[in-house]
Amino acid sequence: MRLRRLDAGSYIVREGDVPKNCCILVEGFAYRQKVTGTGSRQILSVCIPGDAIDFQNMFLDISDHSVQLLTRATVADIPREALQALVLKQPAIGVAVIHSTLIEASILREWVVNVGRRDARSRIAHVLCEFAVRLEARGLASKEGFELPMTQEQLADATSLTPVHVNRVLKSLQADGLISRQRRNIQFIDWRALQDTADFSRRYLHLPGEDELAVAAT
Amino acid sequence: MRLRRLDAGSYIVREGDVPKNCCILVEGFAYRQKVTGTGSRQILSVCIPGDAIDFQNMFLDISDHSVQLLTRATVADIPREALQALVLKQPAIGVAVIHSTLIEASILREWVVNVGRRDARSRIAHVLCEFAVRLEARGLASKEGFELPMTQEQLADATSLTPVHVNRVLKSLQADGLISRQRRNIQFIDWRALQDTADFSRRYLHLPGEDELAVAAT
DNA sequence: CGTTATCTTGACCGTCGTCAAACAGGGTGG
DNA sequence: CCACCCTGTTTGACGACGGTCAAGATAACG
Numbered sequence: 001m002r003l004r005r006l007d008a009g010s011y012i013v014r015e016g017d018v019p020k021n022c023c024i025l026v027e028g029f030a031y032r033q034k035v036t037g038t039g040s041r042q043i044l045s046v047c048i049p050g051d052a053i054d055f056q057n058m059f060l061d062i063s064d065h066s067v068q069l070l071t072r073a074t075v076a077d078i079p080r081e082a083l084q085a086l087v088l089k090q091p092a093i094g095v096a097v098i099h100s101t102l103i104e105a106s107i108l109r110e111w112v113v114n115v116g117r118r119d120a121r122s123r124i125a126h127v128l129c130e131f132a133v134r135l136e137a138r139g140l141a142s143k144e145g146f147e148l149p150m151t152q153e154q155l156a157d158a159t160s161l162t163p164v165h166v167n168r169v170l171k172s173l174q175a176d177g178l179i180s181r182q183r184r185n186i187q188f189i190d191w192r193a194l195q196d197t198a199d200f201s202r203r204y205l206h207l208p209g210e211d212e213l214a215v216a217a218t
Numbered sequence: 219m220r221l222r223r224l225d226a227g228s229y230i231v232r233e234g235d236v237p238k239n240c241c242i243l244v245e246g247f248a249y250r251q252k253v254t255g256t257g258s259r260q261i262l263s264v265c266i267p268g269d270a271i272d273f274q275n276m277f278l279d280i281s282d283h284s285v286q287l288l289t290r291a292t293v294a295d296i297p298r299e300a301l302q303a304l305v306l307k308q309p310a311i312g313v314a315v316i317h318s319t320l321i322e323a324s325i326l327r328e329w330v331v332n333v334g335r336r337d338a339r340s341r342i343a344h345v346l347c348e349f350a351v352r353l354e355a356r357g358l359a360s361k362e363g364f365e366l367p368m369t370q371e372q373l374a375d376a377t378s379l380t381p382v383h384v385n386r387v388l389k390s391l392q393a394d395g396l397i398s399r400q401r402r403n404i405q406f407i408d409w410r411a412l413q414d415t416a417d418f419s420r421r422y423l424h425l426p427g428e429d430e431l432a433v434a435a436t
Numbered sequence: 437c438g439t440t441a442t443c444t445t446g447a448c449c450g451t452c453g454t455c456a457a458a459c460a461g462g463g464t465g466g
Numbered sequence: 467c468c469a470c471c472c473t474g475t476t477t478g479a480c481g482a483c484g485g486t487c488a489a490g491a492t493a494a495c496g
Contacts, residue, residue: 016421034331037417042331056324059317064324064422087313094312095305099277101319106274106282108326113252113260116333116378120484151442160334165484167444183443183493199255203234204282338452369474380453385476401461401475 002077012053012067012075019057021077025049028073029149033157034065043158045107046070046131046150050138055101058083070149103206110204115160118199123159124169125198128179128186130205137207145179145187173197220295230271230285230293237275239295243267246291247367251375252283261376263325264288264349264368268356273319276301288367321424328422333378336417341377342387343416346397346404348423355425363397363405391415 003026006012012023012030025047032044044065047053053067058080087094107130114126131148135141148155152170153163161169173179178194180187188194221244224230230241230248243265250262262283265271271285276298305312325348332344349366353359366373370388371381379387391397396412398405406412 032327034327036331036335040335042335044327044330055316056320059313060320060324060424062421062424064424065327084313087316088309091306091309091312094309094316095277095302098273098305098312098316098319101316101323102274102278105319105323105326106278108323108330109250109252109262109283111330112262112326112333113254115330117254117258117260153442162485163443164445164486168484171444203280206278206280206282371474381475382454382477383452386452389476 003074004077005074006069006072008069008071008073010069012069013057013063013065015063015066017057017063018061019054019063020080022055022058022080022083023053023067024076024078025051025053026074026076029070030067030073031070031150031154031158032065032067041157042160043154045104045111046158048134048138049140052097052100055097058097070154106204106206120159120161120165120169121172122197122199123161124155124166125173125178125194126200127155127158129195129198129200132188133202133205133207137205145185148184148186150184221292222295223292224287224290226287226289226291228287230287231275231281231283233281233284235275235281236279237272237281238298240273240276240298240301241271241285242294242296243269243271244292244294247288248285248291249288249368249372249376250283250285259375260378261372263322263329264376266352266356267358270318273315276315288372324422324424338377338379338383338387339390340415340417341379342373342384343391343396343412344418345373345376347413347416347418350406351420351423351425355423363403366402366404368402 013019015034027049029049030047030051030053032047033041034044035041047067053075054063057063087097110130114123118126128148132141132146135146136143140146150158151163152166156163156166159166170179170181173194174181178188178190178197180189194200231237233252245267247267248265248269248271250265251259252262253259265285271293272281275281305315328348332341336344346366350359350364353364354361358364368376369381370384374381374384377384388397388399391412392399396406396408396415398407412418
């Protein structure tokens with residue numbers, strides 16, 4: 001297990017790679033992405049500190065998507081074979097891997113719904129809610145808001161919109177008093193209303209405790 | 219392990235359930251779905267014979283989506299605890315579960331791209347291609363075409379379109395000589411062209427052998 | 437202090453949604 | 467065997483959400 005510091009924009013995995021390591025995000029943010037034949041990009045999920053980046057590559061031979069750093073980050077590499085052997089020797093670790101992978105799949109299902117069946121306003125509100133809850137669960141966000149580690153263009157690629165429209169929606173959410181923001185810092189003015197417009201329920205995140213996000217109490 | 223025969227439309231799992239069984243689809247077709255707060259439905263994946271339906275429910279406590287039968291089907295139930303114990307005792311089974319779950323996640327990623335970044339024509343062509351390849355890999359589709367086990371309305375919910383638009387696109391694909399169809403039977407007239415308009419590559423299915431679908435040779 | 441990435445705004449346009457009606461097909465029962 | 471219905475498919479007219487293009491404003495950064 002080896003630690004590496006990498007700059008924003010570095011690739012951790014590229015689509016088509018035959019990877020040798022399983023990579024854990026110790027600090028910083030990353031995102032998974034695919035690019036279509038016509039050149040448009042889709043962001044598939046955002047990795048936050050503590051996430052395992054590629055269990056995929058531990059058991060599948062060729063990577064079906066790329067992972068790129070959103071910010072400067074430190075990652076831990078674990079040799080593929082070592083982890084494979086570990087899973088066979090310690091079944092409890094295998095169960096942990098299954099657990100983590102299933103949650104990732106659940107989040108992907110919610111993303112399909114998000115880009116497929118919600119309008120632009122709900123979509124953006126939804127990713128903001130998801131971020132907030134996931135970050136809070138790891139103790140990385142305060143109750144009031146958080147620093148969004150992505151540009152509006154990246155937010156557009158995560159929500160299947162255009163940067164222009166993302167900008168319009170963000171301004172509208174602000175104008176309606178749901179959030180406030182200066183540059184990338186998002187503050188939740190009305191968390192309840194934001195959840196409502198987002199059609200957000202934290203169930204799909206499968207976090208321990210079914211209670212509402214603490215922010216709701218404010 | 220118990221076999222059950224169920225009618226089309228039966229629910230195997232409902233969102234919010236606390237399931238007791240892990241279910242395998244022996245014969246027939248099913249689909250995963252979620253419904254938004256405004257009532258629109260998104261189909262998340264289609265299960266074909268041989269698919270494990272809910273590894274989710276084996277390790278996560280509450281179901282985040284529903285699974286409903288597309289056709290009459292027979293399913294095999296395995297008690298949740300039995301399978302959990304089996305994974306701990308036979309790590310190789312755990313690895314198989316991980317493998318299957320990772321492939322499912324890969325397909326979900328492709329679906330995010332499909333509904334997010336492709337136009338209606340490519341989207342529909344893409345699900346047709348995916349079906350064909352997955353069915354063929356299990357020996358369930360001939361080289362010429364297959365019986366699509368879903369209505370145009372369900373196809374619309376799978377592609378995040380409206381039934382009306384699905385109909386228009388299908389007719390257009392037919393008019394352009396890519397497919398032919400009578401009722402739900404789809405025949406591939408020009409498989410290569412269909413793949414091209416679909417922006418389809420089978421890599422994300424992680425099937426053994428990187429060679430093209432046999433249909434391509436015809 | 438210039439250079440570049442990012443954000444912001446406006447005018448216009450197109451893909452796809454909406455609404456509504458007509459048209460199969462395929463069971464069912466009289 | 468035929469009327470009947472119900473689900474699914476087909477078609478058209480119209481509208482809207484979000485895309486496109488282009489320009490200007492505002493940071494970040496060397």
